[in-house]
Amino acid sequence: MSKLIATAVIRGANTLVKRAEEMLKKAIAAHGEGYKFEFPDTAFHLPMIYAMTGFAVKTLGDMKKALEETKTMLHSVPEEKLWRPYLGETLDSGMATLFAEEIILALRYIEGLEPVKDAETGYVYNGFITDTIQRNLGIQLVDGTLPGFAVVIGAAPDDDTAVNIIRELQEKSILTFLCGNVKGNNVTKQLLRKGIDLGWDTRIVPLGPDVEHALYAADWAIRASLIFGAKKPGDYKGHLKYQKDRVFAFATVLGPMDDIIWTTGAGAINMGFPAICDSDVPVIHPTGVCIYEEVEKELDHTKIVQKSIEVRGLKIVVEKPPIPVAFGPAFEGERIRKEDMFIEFGGQRTPAFEWVRMRELGDIEDGKVVIVGDKWQEKFEKGGQMPLGILIEVAGRKMQRDFESVLERKIHSNINEAQGIWHMGQRDQNWVRISNNAKKDGFTLEHLGIVNAVMTHKRFKSIVDKVQVTLYMDEKDVLAMLEDARKSYKERDQRVGNMTDEAVDTFYSCLICQSFAPSHTCVITPERLGLCGAYNWLDGKAAYEIDPTGGNQPILKGDTIDKIKGRWSGVDEYLKKATGGAVETMNAYTIMDNPMTSCGCFECILAIVPEANGVMIVQRGHTGMTPAGMKFSTLAGSVGGGTQNPGFMGIGRNFVISKKFLFADGGLKRIVWMTKNLKESLKEALDKRAAEEGVPDLLDKIADESVAEDSEKLMEHLAKVGHPALEMPSIL
Ligand code: SF4
Numbered sequence: 001m002s003k004l005i006a007t008a009v010i011r012g013a014n015t016l017v018k019r020a021e022e023m024l025k026k027a028i029a030a031h032g033e034g035y036k037f038e039f040p041d042t043a044f045h046l047p048m049i050y051a052m053t054g055f056a057v058k059t060l061g062d063m064k065k066a067l068e069e070t071k072t073m074l075h076s077v078p079e080e081k082l083w084r085p086y087l088g089e090t091l092d093s094g095m096a097t098l099f100a101e102e103i104i105l106a107l108r109y110i111e112g113l114e115p116v117k118d119a120e121t122g123y124v125y126n127g128f129i130t131d132t133i134q135r136n137l138g139i140q141l142v143d144g145t146l147p148g149f150a151v152v153i154g155a156a157p158d159d160d161t162a163v164n165i166i167r168e169l170q171e172k173s174i175l176t177f178l179c180g181n182v183k184g185n186n187v188t189k190q191l192l193r194k195g196i197d198l199g200w201d202t203r204i205v206p207l208g209p210d211v212e213h214a215l216y217a218a219d220w221a222i223r224a225s226l227i228f229g230a231k232k233p234g235d236y237k238g239h240l241k242y243q244k245d246r247v248f249a250f251a252t253v254l255g256p257m258d259d260i261i262w263t264t265g266a267g268a269i270n271m272g273f274p275a276i277c278d279s280d281v282p283v284i285h286p287t288g289v290c291i292y293e294e295v296e297k298e299l300d301h302t303k304i305v306q307k308s309i310e311v312r313g314l315k316i317v318v319e320k321p322p323i324p325v326a327f328g329p330a331f332e333g334e335r336i337r338k339e340d341m342f343i344e345f346g347g348q349r350t351p352a353f354e355w356v357r358m359r360e361l362g363d364i365e366d367g368k369v370v371i372v373g374d375k376w377q378e379k380f381e382k383g384g385q386m387p388l389g390i391l392i393e394v395a396g397r398k399m400q401r402d403f404e405s406v407l408e409r410k411i412h413s414n415i416n417e418a419q420g421i422w423h424m425g426q427r428d429q430n431w432v433r434i435s436n437n438a439k440k441d442g443f444t445l446e447h448l449g450i451v452n453a454v455m456t457h458k459r460f461k462s463i464v465d466k467v468q469v470t471l472y473m474d475e476k477d478v479l480a481m482l483e484d485a486r487k488s489y490k491e492r493d494q495r496v497g498n499m500t501d502e503a504v505d506t507f508y509s510c511l512i513c514q515s516f517a518p519s520h521t522c523v524i525t526p527e528r529l530g531l532c533g534a535y536n537w538l539d540g541k542a543a544y545e546i547d548p549t550g551g552n553q554p555i556l557k558g559d560t561i562d563k564i565k566g567r568w569s570g571v572d573e574y575l576k577k578a579t580g581g582a583v584e585t586m587n588a589y590t591i592m593d594n595p596m597t598s599c600g601c602f603e604c605i606l607a608i609v610p611e612a613n614g615v616m617i618v619q620r621g622h623t624g625m626t627p628a629g630m631k632f633s634t635l636a637g638s639v640g641g642g643t644q645n646p647g648f649m650g651i652g653r654n655f656v657i658s659k660k661f662l663f664a665d666g667g668l669k670r671i672v673w674m675t676k677n678l679k680e681s682l683k684e685a686l687d688k689r690a691a692e693e694g695v696p697d698l699l700d701k702i703a704d705e706s707v708a709e710d711s712e713k714l715m716e717h718l719a720k721v722g723h724p725a726l727e728m729p730s731i732l
Contacts, residue, residue, distance in 0.1 A: 002282035005262055005295065006086040007077045012263025013093035014074055016100040016212075017067070023107045024063055033061030037106055039219075041130035044226055046102045047219045051226055052095065054234025060110075063103050070099040091289065094266025101215040101264065116208045121192055125208045126199075129220045133200065134227065145329050146175050146203075148248030148314050150305075151217045151268075152187050153180035154255035161301050162190035165252070166204055168305040170330035172316045178206040179213035182255035201333025211260045214251070214268070221247045221271060227580065244272025244291065250312040251275040252304060269294045276308040321454035324442035326419040336422040342439040343380065345388035347424070347431030348621050351478045354390040354430045355485040356408040356456075361395045364468035367457075369449030373473030380445055380473075388432060389472030389481045392452055396465040405492055406543045407460055409512075409534050414455040415448070425601075426534045427489055428482060429620065445471060463546060493654050495538060499526035501588075501660060505557055507571065508540025509578060512551040513599035513642075519582030520599040520642035523555065523571055527660040528588055531602040533652035553578075565590050565664040583644065589663035591615065592731065595649045598639045602650025604678065605635045606662075610732060611711055612718055614672035614725035615662065619653060622675045625709040653678065657685040659692075665731055668693050669724040673714055676704045695724055 027035070036059050044050050046057040049066050057066050073096035075089040105128070108114045115127025150169055156162035166187065169176045178188045188206035191198060198204050207213040225231040225242035232238070243249075250273055251265060257279060265275040274290045277297045284294040291313040298307040309316060320327045346352025373379070379386060394407060408426065415423035420438025424431045434443060449469040456467045472478045501507075503526065510522040510530050522530040529536040535543075535552070543552035558570025566588030575583045579597075587594050591606055604619045607628045618632050625631055630638075639648045655661055656678070662670050668689055679686070679699060690698035701721040708714040718726055 002284060002295075003078050003086070004282050005266075005284065006090045008257070008259045008262035009090045009097075009266040010075050010077045010086075010093045010263075012259035012261075013097045013100070013266075015259060016097050016104065016263065017070055017074060020067055020070075020100040020103045020107070023104060024060065024067060027107050027110055028060050028064070031060060031110070033059060033064065035060045035110070037063075037110055039106065039109065039128040041132055042128070042223075043131060044223055046106060047223050047226070048098050048102045048215070050233050051222045051231070051239045052099075052234070052236045054232070056233075057103075057106075063106065066099060067103060070096045070103075073099075087289075090266050091270050094263060094268070094270050097263040098215060098218055098267035098270075101212045101267075102219065104212060105215055114208070116210075116213075118189070118209065121189065123188065123192060123198075123206070125188070125206045125213070126216070127208065128216055129205075129207075131223070131227075134220060134223050145173065147173055147316050148250070148309075148312065149175040149177065149217070149221075150308065151177045151179065151214050151249065151251045151273075153211055153214060153251060153253045153261060153264075155180075155182040155185040155187055156190060156254050156301065159190040159194050162187045162254075163194050163196060165254075165301060165305060166191060166196070167326060170203060171320070171326050171328045172305070172309065172318055173203075173329050174309075174316075175203045176205065177214070177217040178204065179208050179217075180211040180253075180255075180261065181209050187254065197334060201335070203330040203333075211264050214264050217249070218268060218271065221249055221273075240271060244289075247271070247273075248312055248314050249273040250308045252308050253277040253279075255279070257281055265295070274308075274311045276304060276311055278304055319455075319458050321418075321451045323418055323447045323451055325421070325438050327417050327451075329413070329417055331419040332413065332416045334416075334419065334422065336420070336433045336435045340435050340437070341433050342436045343383045344385055344431070344433045346429075348429075349431075350385050350387040351475055351482060352388045352430050352432070353428045353478065353482050353485045354392075354408065354411050354426065355481075355488060356392045356394060356404045356411075357488065358399055358401050358404055359393045359395045359468075361397075361466060364393045364395055364466050366466040366468070367453055368468045369446055369453055370468070370470045371445055371449065371473060372470060372477055376445065376473040383439075386473060387475045387478040389470075389478040389485075390430075390448075390452065391470040391472070391481065391485075392456060393468045393470070394456060394460075394464050394466065396463050398463040399465075400463075400542070402495075402538050403460075403463060403542045403546065404488075405534060405536075405539045406546060407456055407464070409539070410456070410459055411452060414452050414459075417455075418443070418447075418451055421448075421451075425620075426532060428486060429603075445473070460546060492538075493529075493536065499537065501525045501527045501566070504537075507555040507557060508537060508544060509553045509555055509574065510535050510540060510551060511553070511578060513601060519579040520597045521575055521578045521583070522599075523575070523586065523588060523596060524552075525566075525588060525660075527658045528655055529652040531596075531598060531650045531652055533603040533654060536654075562587065565593060566660065579642075582642070586644070587664065589660050590665050591649050591662060592646050592665060594644055595646060597642050597644050598648075598650030599642060602636075602639070603653045604651050604656075605632060605639055606649045606651050607635060607639075608647040608731060609672055609711065609714070612672040612714060612723075612725060613728060613731050614670045614723070615665075615731075616673035617651075617656060617671060617678060618675055619678050622677065622705075624675075624705050626705075627673050627703075627708060627711045627714045629711070653682065657682055657689050659689070666725075666728050668698065669695060669728060670731065671698075671702050672718055672723055672725050673703045673708065676706060679704055698724070 073092040420435035422433040540552040556570040561567040
C-alpha cells in the first residue's frame with residue numbers, strides 16, 4: 001500500500017467532508033432542517049448512504065446525521081516516521097468520500113446547480129442517473145449487451161486520443177460515464193469538439209465536469225445490488241461483495257492525479273472497482289479488495305482500454321464483421337439525420353423488403369454476397385434514394401422453417417450496429433440509411449451484404465451452416481421478389497393462425513424493445529402476435545430454443561384469472577419481474593382495462609372513438625388525419641413508451657383478424673374506422689372473420705379515409721350503413 005496514495009486519500013476525504021459540512025450549514029440556514037430532498041426519479045433516497053447504512057436520508061436534518069456518521073470514518077494522514085498499516089484507514093476514507101460527495105451533490109441539486117450546464121458550450125450534463133434508466137440498463141447488463149462500465153475521469157492529451165479511447169470502449173460495448181477535468185478541459189468537451197454524439201443512445205454519458213460527479217456512477221452501481229441483487233439497505237458487506245462480483249466497473253483516469261481523484265478512487269476500490277491511470281503513479285497490486293490490482297498504470301493510450309478491461313477481469317469477445325466502420329451495440333442507438341445521410345432505401349420512399357429464406361445445403365454458397373441490378377454501382381455513388389431488396393438465404397442441418405422470422409428480426413441489429421448505418425422497421429416496411437461519414441470511410445452496398453452474412457452466422461451458429469445474401473437494387477426486381485416475400489410472410493402468419501391460447505400452457509415474452517421502452521414487454525400468445533408484427537408465438541418459441549437466455553422467454557400461463565379479458569396468474573407474475581414492477585397486470589383481450597403496454601414499433605394503433613362506441617385502426621405510414629383528431633405520428637407519441645394507456649394500444653396488424661381481438665370488448669364489430677390500406681391487405685381474412693361473427697358485410701360498414709377523416713362524417717356514415725357498434729353496449 002503506497003503511503004503517498006494513503007495520504008492523498010485521507011487528506012481528500014477530510015477536505016470533502018469539511019466542504020459538505022460548510023455547504024450543509026448554509027443550506028440549513030437557508031431552508032431549515034426539515035427541508036425535504038430526493039434525487040430525481042429514485043426510490044432509494046441518497047443511494048450510497050442508504051445501501052451502506054440503511055439510513056434513508058430524506059431531509060437536510062437527515063443529511064446532518066449522515067454527515068456526523070461519515071466523520072467517524074475519517075482518519076489522520078500517516079505520520080512521517082512511524083510506519084503503520086493504513087489500507088483499512090484508506091478504504092474507510094474512500095467510503096467517507098462517497099458519502100460526502102453524495103451529500104455535496106444533493107445540496108447542489110437543492111441550489112439548482114445540478115445537472116451542470118457548461119457555460120462555454122451550453123452542454124447539459126446528465127447529472128443523477130434515474131431509477132428508470134437504471135432498470136433499463138439492468139436488463140442489458142443481465143443479457144450481456146452491456147458487459148461492463150467505465151468511468152473516464154479527466155481529459156486525454158488531445159482530442160483525437162479522447163475519441164480513440166471512447167471508440168474502443170464503444171466497440172467493446174462498454175457503457176462509458178465521463179466526469180472530471182484537467183484545467184477546465186475534459187473528455188466530454190473533447191468529444192463535443194469532434195462532433196461525437198453523446199448520451200444514452202451512444203453509451204457515452206457525461207455525468208458532470210468534476211471528479212465528484214463520479215459519485216453518480218457509484219450511485220448507479222450500488223442500486224444494482226438494491227434492485228437486482230435484492231440486497232437489503234444496511235447490508236454493506238452484501239452490497240460490496242455484489243459490486244465486486246457482478247458489477248464490472250472500472251475507472252480510467254486521464255491526466256494528473258490530485259487528492260480528490262485519489263480519494264474518490266479509494267471509494268470505488270471499496271466497491272471492487274480498480275483505477276487505471278495514464279500517469280506515472282504508484283500502483284497497488286495486492287489483490288482481494290478488487291479481483292486483481294486496485295491501482296494500475298498504463299502510459300500508452302492505445303493500450304489503456306485493454307489494460308483496464310484485463311485489470312477488472314472482464315472477458316469481452318468483439319465479434320466485428322469485416323467492414324470499414326466500427327461495429328457494436330453501442331452504435332445501435334445512433335440516429336442519422338437527413339443532412340448527415342448519403343443514401344436511403346425503403347421507408348415508404350422506395351420499394352424495399354428484407355426476407356430470410358431457408359434453403360437446402362447444396363443450394364447456396366456460404367458467405368457469398370450477390371448484388372443484382374443495372375449499373376448499381378453508379379446509381380449508388382450518386383446517393384439519394386434507391387430501392388432495396390435484402391434476401392438472406394440460410395441452410396443448416398438444424399435449421400427449421402419456423403426459425404426464419406427469428407433470423408430475419410436480427411437484420412435490425414446486424415445493420416444498426418454498424419457505425420453510421422441506420423435501420424428501422426422490418427419485412428416490407430424496412431428503412432435503411434447510410435451516413436455521409438460511413439460512405440467516406442468506404443462503406444459500400446457489398447458491406448451491407450457482408451454484415452448480414454457474417455452476423456447471421458455468428459448469432460445463429462447453432463443452427464446455421466451456410467448463409468448467402470442477395471441485394472436487389474432495381475425496382476422491377478424488388479417488386480417481383482416482394483411478391484414472393486409477402487407470400488412467405490403470410491404463410492408464416494397463417495401457420496400460427498389455427499392455434500389457440502387455450503391449447504398451450506406457455507406463452508413467450510419479447511423483451512427486445514426494452515432498450516427503448518424499458519417497461520414494455522410483449523406477451524406473445526398463439527392468438528396475439530407482437531406489436532411490431534415480426535414475432536408470433538412460434539417465433540418466440542423458436543427464438544427461445546435457439547438462445548435460451550435471449551430476449552424471448554417462456555411464460556407459464558398459470559391459473560386463468562379472467563378468460564374473457566385474457567388474464568393469467570403466470571403472466572402477471574412474469575410482467576412484474578420483467579418490467580421491474582412498472583406493469584403489475586395485463587389483460588390481453590381488451591383495450592379498456594390494463595391493456596398491453598406499447599413500445600414504439602407497433603404496426604398499427606388502435607384507438608377508441610367514444611362517440612361511435614367503437615375503435616379505429618391506423619397503420620404506420622398512413623399520413624392522413626383520423627377520426628380521433630390526430631394523425632398516426634401524434635397518436636404514436638401518446639401511445640408508446642412502455643405505458644398502459646386504456647383506450648389506446650399498439651398492435652401488430654394481424655391481431656385484427658384474431659378471434660381474440662378485443663374479445664372482451666365485443667370483438668371485430670367494434671371497428672368503426674380503418675385505413676383503406678388495412679382493409680385491402682386484410683380483406684380476405686377480415687371477410688372470413690366477419691362472417692364468423694355473423695356480420696358478413698362488416699367491411700363495407702367500416703369507414704375509411706375516403707369516407708371520413710373526422711368524427712362528424714364518421715358518425716353520419718355509421719348511422720347510414722347501420723354499423724353494429726351503434727347497437728352494442730357502451731364500450732366505456
Ligand atoms: S414490438 Fe414486441 S415483439 Fe416486436 S420486437 Fe418489440 S418487444 Fe419484440
